[in-house]
Amino acid sequence: MMRNWSSRSALPVSARRSGTRRPTAASAAVCAALALSLLAACSADGMSDAAYEGATLEDVPAPEEWREVPPGGEEYDDSPEQPFQDVAASPLSTFASDVDTASYSNLRRQLRDGLSPQGVRIEELVNYFDYDYPAPAPGADDPFTVTTQVADAPWASDHRLAMIGVQATDATPTRAGNNIVFLLDVSGSMSAPDKLPLLAESFSLLVERLGEDDTVSIVTYAGSDEVLADSVPGDRHDELVGILRELRAGGSTAGAAGLQTAYELATENFVEGGNNRVVLATDGDFNVGPYGPDELTELIEQHARTGVYISVLGFGMGNLKDSTMEAIADHGNGNYAYIDTLDEARKVLVDEFDSTMFVVAQDLKLQVEFNPATVARYRLLGYDNRRLADEDFADDTKDAGDVGAGHSVTAFYELVPADGEVGSDDLTYQDVEAGDSDDFLSVRVRYKQPGASESTEVVYPAGADAYTRTPSADFRFASAVAEFGLAVTRSQHAEGADPRRARERAESALGEDRYGLRAEFVSLVDAYERVAG
Template identity: 45%
Template sequence: MKPRLAFALLATLLAACVSTQSENPPSSQTATNTQAPSDPARTPTAPPAPAAAKVAETRSVSADMVRMIAMPAPILMQAPAPDRERYGALTDNPVKRVAEAPVSTFSIDVDTGSYSNVRRMLNAGRLPPADAVRVEELINYFPYDYAQPQDGRPFAVHTELAPAPWNSERVLLRIGIKGMDVAKASLPPANLVFLVDVSGSMNSPDKLPLLKSSLKLLVNELRPQDRISLVTYASGTQVVLPPTAGSDKATLIAAIDGLRAGGSTAGASGIQLAYTAAQQSFIPNGINRILLATDGDFNVGLNDTRQLKSLIEEKRQSGISLSTLGFGTGNYNEAMMEQIADVGDGAYSYIDSLMEGHKVLVNEMTSTLATIARDVKVQIEFNPAVVREYRQIGYENRQLAREDFNNDKVDAGDIGAGHTVTALYELTLVEGKPSVDDLRYAPQPPREGPLANELGHLKLRYKLPAASSSQLIDFALQRSAIKPLAAASSEFRFATAVAGVGQLMRGGKYTGDWGYAQARALAATNLGQDRFGYRGEFLRLLDLATALGTRPVQ
C-alpha cells in the first residue's frame, strides 16, 4: 500500500472516532451529571454547537494526530556500561643522585600482559589510563636478538650504552638477558591444570569463547607424556576432567568445548582445588603448573588481592607454579591478575585475540611452561665519580631493598626457556646538566684513580630450578663502552623507541618535546627480521595513539 493512501485511510478512521466521541459523551461523565444535577433556574442551558464548528474541530484534531503519527519516534540512547576495570597504582621511578643512593636493586619481570591490554584499548578507540601502562612489559613483549649463553649458565647478560633519543645529555644503559633455548621435544613431562572461570561474568565473546579457542591451541601442542586436568569454578568448583594424557586430544577438546558460563565467581576456592589437583598428579623434576584463565572478577568468598597473594605464596612451596591468562573488558581486574602471577612464580599474559593466544601458548610455549632460572635479581652500584644521577625506566612494582639481593628467602621473577628480558636506566654523567641540585655540604668524589672509567658494578643473582641457594654473576660497566645512538644496535634502538612510547602514554614526564612521531621514526628504521610481525603492528598502534591523542589548539 502506498504511504499517502495509508495516511488518508488512517485520518478517516481517526476522524470517525473523534466524531463518535463528541456525539456520545463518556458514561462516567453522564453518571456524574446525574448524581449532581444543576439548578435550571440558576444555570442557563448553552445552545448546541453548530455542525460546521464540530466538523472543523474534528478535522483539526485528526490532522494533529496524523502529524504526530508521521513524526519519527525519538531514538533512545542506551547509557554505556560502567567501566569497572581495576589497575594497580604506579608512580614513575624518580631521579636519584648517586652520591645519596648509589645502589639500585630490582627483580626481573617477564610479564607481557600490559602490552596486549594497551593494544586492546587502542584498537577500541581510546588511550589507556596511565596505570595500565607498565613500560617494562611493553619492552619485553618483543623478542630481541640477544646472543645465547655460552658458559654453561642458563642465561647470558648483555649491556649497551648510548645517548637517549629524547635527551642527548642523558645516556641509556640497556641490560639484556637471554635465556637458553630448549626444544619443545626436550622439555620434561608437564603436569598442567587448566583452571577456568565459567562464572556469569565470562559470558561474552571476548571471554569464555576466546578462552576455549586459546586452550585448544595449546592442547594441539601437547605430547603423550604430558598430563592435563581441567578445573572450573563459578558459584562452586568442579574437576571437569581428571589427569588426561596429551595424546588424548579428542577427550581434552570435548571437555573444553563443554564449558558453559553461569553463576557467581568463587575464585579462591577454584585456586585451592587446582593446587590439590596439581599435587595429586605431581611429576618430580617435571613441569608442574596451573594456568588460571579468568577476567579476575572474583565476587564470592576470598576476593582481597592481599589475601589471595598470601594463599598462593603458601601454595607455591609445593613446587607448583601459577600463571595467569587474562580475558575480557569492562570488569577486568588487571591489578590482581598481575600480582598473583608474580607471587605464584609464573607470568601474566592478557589474551585480547586468538593471535595473542597463539603467541603465548604456541609460539612461546617453552617460555610459558618451562623455567630455567628462578628468583632472578639485578643490582647496580653506580660510580659517583662518573655518574651523577640515574633513573630506572619501568619496573616500578619490582623494586627490592638493597639487602634483599643477598637474601635467598626473598622471592623474585623467573626466566623461562628462550625468554629475553630488557631493563633500561637513564644516566646523567658528572659533566651533564643535573635534574637535582647538588648538596652544598656533600663531599665530592675523586675523579681520578683506577676506577675512574667505571660507570658502575652490575650484579645478578639466580637459582637453578631445583636449587635453594643462589649463584652470582657480576662485572664492571665501562664508560668507554658508550657509543653514538646511530652506532648502537638495532635491538637497542627499537627497545628505546618502545620505552619512549611507554613513557609518553604515562604522561611523558621525562621525555621533553620528543613525541610519537619521533618514536615511530626510530622504531620504523629498526624493525629487524620481525619474524611474527610484532614490530610492524607496533607501528600501526603508534599511528592509532597519535590519532587519539589531544592536539594543541593552533
Template identity: 55%
Template sequence: MKKTTSNSIKRNLITALSLMMTATMLASCGSGYDGSESRKSGSYNNERTTAENYRYNNVTAGDTDGTANIGGGYNTEEYNHLTENGYKLVSDEPLSTFSTDVDTASYTNVRRMINDGWEVDPDAVRTEEFINYFKYDYEKPAEGAVSINTELSDCPWNSEAKLMLVGLQAREAKVKDVPTNLVFLIDVSGSMEDEDKLPLVQQAFSMLAENLGADDRVSIVTYAGSDSVVLEGESGDNSEEIVSALNSLSAGGSTAGAAGITTAYKLAEEYFIEGGNNRVILATDGDLNVGLSSEEELTDLISQKRDSGVYLSVLGFGSGNYKDNRLEALADNGNGNYAYIDSVDEAKRVLVTEMSGTLFTVAKDAKVQIEFNPENVSAYRLVGYENRLLNDEDFEDDTKDAGDIGSGQQVTVLYEIVPNNGNEKSLKYQDNESKAETNELSGEMLTVSVRYKDPEASESKLIDKSVMCSDYTEAVSQNFAKACSAAEFAMVLRKSDYASGLTAQGVVDYMEQNNVDNSELFELIYKYMQNGTGSEASYW
C-alpha cells in the first residue's frame, strides 16, 4: 500500500498533538491544556487523489490505466473526501452541533471490500456508521421519543484524553397498527445485471413483501433508459403478486434515475395514507447517467420532495461502479436513511429484523448540541459525523433539516475530551456565575441537548442532560467498549492522524481485554489482517 504521509509528517503530527495536550487527572477533571489553537486534520501527501489511489491500488494484473478490472468491468466507485474533525478549543468554540445519523451503509460497504480482498478506500469509511451499525444496551425513554445516555471514561487510543459516549435511544413504536404505503423504486439499467445487484434486490424486496399485511399498499417503479410502473397500489396481503412482479424484472439499458424518482413520489402521493407510513425505497448502485445525474442535481430534486410527507430509504447494491456519494446525498436530503446490502443476510437484517427502524420514523429533524464547560474542559474532538456538522444557530432553527430516527433505533456519539482547571465561563456557565460560585455548576463537564420533532409536528421538542466530572469511571461498560472498538477499527482503516500507532491487532487486543461481545467485528478485523493489509507498516 502506498504511504499516505511521510514519516516526518507523521512525527510532526504526533508532536503537534502531544504539545497540544498536557497530563490529565483521573479522579477529577484534570489539569489544563495550554495550546493556542486547535489541531487541524492532516491531508494525504500524494500526487494522486484518494479515489485515484484506491482505483490504482485495486488494479488487477494487466491493467495499466489506473482503474481496477473487476469481473470484466472497471472500478469507478465514487466517495466524497472526508477530512477528520480536529480538536476545538472550548474558549473559542464552546458549542458542538450536528445532525443525528442512523445510516450504516459505510460499514457494510467496507465489509464487502474486505471480504472481496480489496484495499479499503479511506473515504469510504465514515466512523459514525461503523459505530452505529452495532446495537447497544441503552435505557429506553420514559416519556417522549428519545432518551439520552452518557458514559465518561479514558480514551483507549489517546492516553492523554478522556472519552465521552452519548447514546440516544428512540422509543419503539407499535408499528403493526400503522398502515404502510411503499413504493419500490428499482434500478434495472444494464449496470444492475450482476448477481450482487438486481438478483439481490429481488430477494430483498421479496422478503419485505412477505411481511406486509392487508392494510399496506405496494407499488413498483423501475427505471433504466426511462421509467416504468410495474405494479400500482397492490394490497400487502397479496405477496405472491408482488413477488411475481419483482421476479419478472431484468436489467438492461442506460440509467435515468431522476425520472424514476419523480414517478415514484407521484405514486406515493397518489396512494398516500394519512397517519400512515409513506415511503419510497430506492434500490440502485447509484450509477446514473441520463438526465439529472450529478450529486448536486439529485440533491436539488430530492429536496423538493422532502415536504411531501413521503420518506425515503436508500439501499445500495453492487461493486465496481458504486456511487456512494450520490446515494448518501439522496438519503441525507430526502428525509431518509441509507443502508448498503452486501448479502441476503444483510437484506433480512435491514428489511425484516429491523424493519420498524428502517421504515417507521419516530423523531424527525433530530439534532444534538453539546455545550462544554470551559472551567473543566479545555478542548474536544467529535469522532466522526464530519458531513453532519451544523452551525450552532441551526440547533434552534426548526426550519433546518436534520436526521431522522426510526422506531427503536440508536445514535451513538464519541467525543475525545481534554480536561482543564481553568476559570473561564461562557453561555450557560457564564449566565450562572452566582451558581458557579457555590459550586452548583463548577462540577459540570458539559451539557448534552437534543432537539427533535414528532413525525407530524413542525415544532421541535428539547431534552437535555448534564455530565458531571464525578461521572468519570475507570471501568467501562460493554456499550463503551463496543463503540470504542468500532471507532478504532474505522480509524485504522481511515489511517487516522488522531490514532497514530493504532493497528488492527491493537483493536483485537482491546476487544479481548474488555470482553467485547461482537463476533461480527472480530471476524471482519481478522479477515482484514489475513488480506495482508493489517500490519502497521502498511499504514505509514
C-alpha cells in the first residue's frame, strides 16, 4: 500500500505505537522465533568524549602495550586468508564485490583506543579510499569500467602485484525518491557519547540531505519497538531532527520486533522505481540464538527480493558484533559502515549518499583467469569471506555484492611469475605454449541491472602493457594500505610486509587528498607503530 506522504507527520507522544503492529501470518512465526532470541547482552563501556568529537590519532597518548577487549565482548568473522594457488590446478579465482568500509573506521577506533587490532579485512581498508579510475561514458552499455595495472610487489621483489579497479557510474538510476526507515537501537548500552548521541547527530546529517520527494519513518527498539515517525516528508527537517535529538537510551534490546516493524513500514510506503531501504543503527549485539540466524537471514533476503534493502551502521565499542552486522547487510543487498566520529558519518551519509543509497550494479561478481604462460601462482589479498566457487560465477541465483552510484571496488592479486611450465584446459590461456601469450590475466565481470534476474558478462584482458616499473600514485597508495593490512593481520603468506615501508610509500602518494583521508592513514600507521614497535 502506498501512503500519501503529504498527509503524514511525526506521531504525537500520545499516539506513538509501542509494539502494537500485527505481523502478517506469513511472518508471524519468524518474528516470534526472533523475538525470543534477539536479546542483546549490551555493554555499558564506551569511548571518551574526545573520540566522539573527532580527536585525531596524534591526540591520544599511546599505551605501552595493546589493550584487549574483554572476552566475548566483540565478535569478528574468522575466515582464513587465501594461500597461494597453482595456476595449472586452479586457473580461476572467483569472488563477490565488496564496498563495505566498516573495517577501516573500526581499525581507526581500535588504534585510537590502544586496542589490539581485530576484524581487519584488507579489501575494506583499500576500498575506504577513492581512486582516480575512469568513469563510464554517458550512455555506456555497462554501468562501470574495469582497469588493471601490474607492478613489482613491494614486499616480495620477485613477485608481481596486480591491481584491479572497478569504477561505477555516478549517475543515479532513479529520481523517484527515497523511502527510508531509520531503525535505531536505543537500548541501555547506547547512552555512551560515541553511541546514541553520535547516532542522533549522524542521522541529523542524513535528514538534511533529503527533500520533498523523500519519505522518512523512524522506529526505535529497546525493551520493545516504537514507531516515532511514519512516512514523514523528507523536507520536514526540523521535525525529524527534533525526534532524533529527543532519543534517550534505556532498557534491553528487542531487535526482532523492531526489524519486523521497520520492514512493514518500508513495504507499506514502497516507492515504485525509488530507493526503498531500512537503515539499521546499533552498537551491535544481534544475538539470534541457535536457530534464529537462518530465520533472520530468510526474513532479510525475502524483503531484499521485493526491493527493500537494508544498510547497517555500527556505533561504539565493547560489544560490537561486527560479523553479524556485516552478514545482515550482505543478505539484505546493503552495505555496512562503522561510525566512530561525526566526520565519518558525514563521509558515509552525506558525501557518499548516492553510493550508500542507490544501486547501479546488482550481484556483481568477478572471476579472474590467469595465464600460465606468465603466472605460475597467485593469491587474492582479502575478500576472505567473499570468495565463491567457480561455478557460482554464472549462477544467477547466487547472491553477491551490490555496487552503488560512484562506488569503486579494488582488488589486489599477488602473482608469482611463471617458469615456463604450462597446464591445459578448455579455457582461454590453457592451450597455449609458454610465451605464445603475454597476457597476465583476464577479468570477467557478471552483474545484473537493478531489479533484473539475469546477469550480463563482460571481459577485460590485462596484457603485457599492464605492467609498469613506475606505478601510478593510486597504485602506490592502495598497495601501501594493502601491505599495512598484511602486516597488521600477520599474514603467513607475506612475511616481508612492513608497516614502515607502507607508510613511506603512502606518504609519497598522497596526491590531491581533498579530505585529508590519505594523510590520516599515514597517522594511523604511526599510531600502530607507537605500540607495535
